[in-house]
Amino acid sequence: MKIKLSAPTEKSLKKTIQITGSKSETNRLLLIQALFPNIQIENPSNSDDARVMQKGLQTGSGVVDIHHAGTAMRFLTAYFASQEGKNVTLTGSHRMQERPIAVLVEALRTLGADIAYEKNEGYPPLKISGKKLIKSKVSLPANISSQYISALLLVAPSLERGLELELIGKITSVPYLKMTLALLNQIGVETRFEENQIKVNPIQKVKETTLVVESDWSSASYFYSIAALCEVGTQIQLSSYKKDSLQGDSVLKEIYEDFGVETIFSGTSMTLKKTKDSPLSEVNYNLSNAPDIAQTLAITCLGLGMGCHLTGLHTLPIKETDRLAALQTELSKLGANVSIDDESLTLEPASKPKPNVSIDTYNDHRMAMAFAPLAIKVNLLINEAEVVSKSYPDFWKDLKTLGFEIKEV
Secondary structure: OOEEEEOOOOOOOEEEEEOOEOHHHHHHHHHHHHHOOOEEEEOOOOOHHHHHHHHHHOOOEEEEEOOOOHHHHHHHHHHHHOOOOOEEEEEOOOOHHHOOOHHHHHHHHHOOOEEEEOOOOOOOOEEEEOOOOOOOEEEEEOOOOHHHHHHHHHHHHHOOOOEEEEEEOOOOOHHHHHHHHHHHHHOOOOEEEEOOEEEEOOOOOOOOEEEEOOEOHHHHHHHHHHHHHOOOOOEEEEEOOOOOOOOHHHHHHHHHHHHOEEEEEEOOEEEEEEOOOOOOOEEEEEOOOOHHHHHHHHHHHHHHOOEEEEEOOOOHHHOOOOHHHHHHHHHHHOOOOEEEOOOOEEEOOOOOOOOOEEEOOOOOHHHHHHHHHHHHOOOEEEOOHHHHHHOOOOHHHHHHHHOOEEEEO
16 A cells, blocks of 8 residues: 655644554563463553464464564564473564574573574574473573563563573663563562673462553654654643653653653653754764664654764664665655664755655555654655554554545555
8 A cells, every 4th residue: 555645734733642552562461461361461552563472372383474573473482482382383474584583592492492493594484392491591692682582581480490591792672671571570570680680580370460551652753753843832642651661762752852842741641742943953862772763763853954873773674674774765765865884874964855755664664654754844655554554553544633644546
C-alpha cells in the first residue's frame, strides 16, 4: 500500500491519542507468563510482534515462523532451549535469516542447550531441542544487542540454579536490561546488577498477580516529532504513561525540550506541548541507550532546518534493515546532506525538504512512522505503508485523528 500524506489544516493541534502497551514490555511479560502462568497482563501491545510472540509461545513442536520479529527470535530461542521436551525449528523472514544470533546461541550452548543451525552458521533458522539447563554461569559480549542478554535473564528464574551472567565490554542499551530486571522484580524474583555482573535467583512459585503494561514510548516518539514540527501552542495528549518509566525511550521527554516541546504529566496521561521554537541550529545526542529514536530525531531536525550528530548507533545496521544506510538514502532524496559511519549519523542544517518524495520503508516499521511527521512541512509519499503493523497497527488511523490527510495512491 502506497499512501500520500498531507498536513492537517489546523496549524496548532489540540488532540488526544490512546496508545496501546509497550511492545518491549509486552514481549517480556508474555515470556514470563509462559513460565509462570498465574500472571495476568493488562494493556498488552496489539502489534504484529506481540501476536507472533504469543503464538510462538503456544507452540510445542514443529516450525515456528516469527516473520520480521527480532525480539521474538531472541526471546523464543532462549525459551525453547530451556523447555525440556519442546522440539522446534525457529525461523523468520529472509531479512531475519540475515540477522546474527550466534552470541545468544553460544551462551545458551554454554548452559547446556541443544541448538543447531539449519542453514548458515550463526544465523536462523535454528533447530532447538529443549533441555533442562543445569549450568548457571555464562559470559557474553555486551556491546551487540541487549536482547541477547534479556533473553537469558527472562528464562533465568525458571532455571534450577538461576543465572550468573558476566558481560564483557561496554554494555549496550542499559535501560532495556533494567526494564527486564524490574519486571522480574515485580513478580518476586531477586536480582542483582553491579558493574558487568548480573545475577538472577531461581524462583519456585509466583503469586497470582496482574501486571499493567505501560504504553509504548517508541510510539510516542512520532507524536513528539509532530509537536516539534507544528506551531507553538500545539498540545497532544497521550495515554497511558508514567513519569518514572522503565522504558529507555522515555528519554524523549528530556531530548525534545531542545525542540521546544514540554511534557506535562497528569494521572496516567501526558501532554506534549509546543511552548517555543527551538533557538538551536544543531544538536548532538549519544543514543546508545535509546537507538530506536534515532530515525525520528534525524527527521525532526530535517523538518526544522537543524543539523544533528547522533552517535551510539552501532546496533542499527542489524535491525529490520540497515537503518543507517536506509536513513542516508531516504534523507538524501529529500535534499539533505547526510554522512554515516558504523555507529553515527551527521545531518547538515538545510532549507525546506523537497516535496512529493516517495519514501521507501525497507520492511521497517520505524522508517514509515519516523518520516510521517515530515508531512507537517511538505507533502510526501510512503511506500509499503502497511509495515507499521509490526509495532503500531493503529498509526495511520491515529494520524487521521490529528487531522493528517492520508490517501492511497
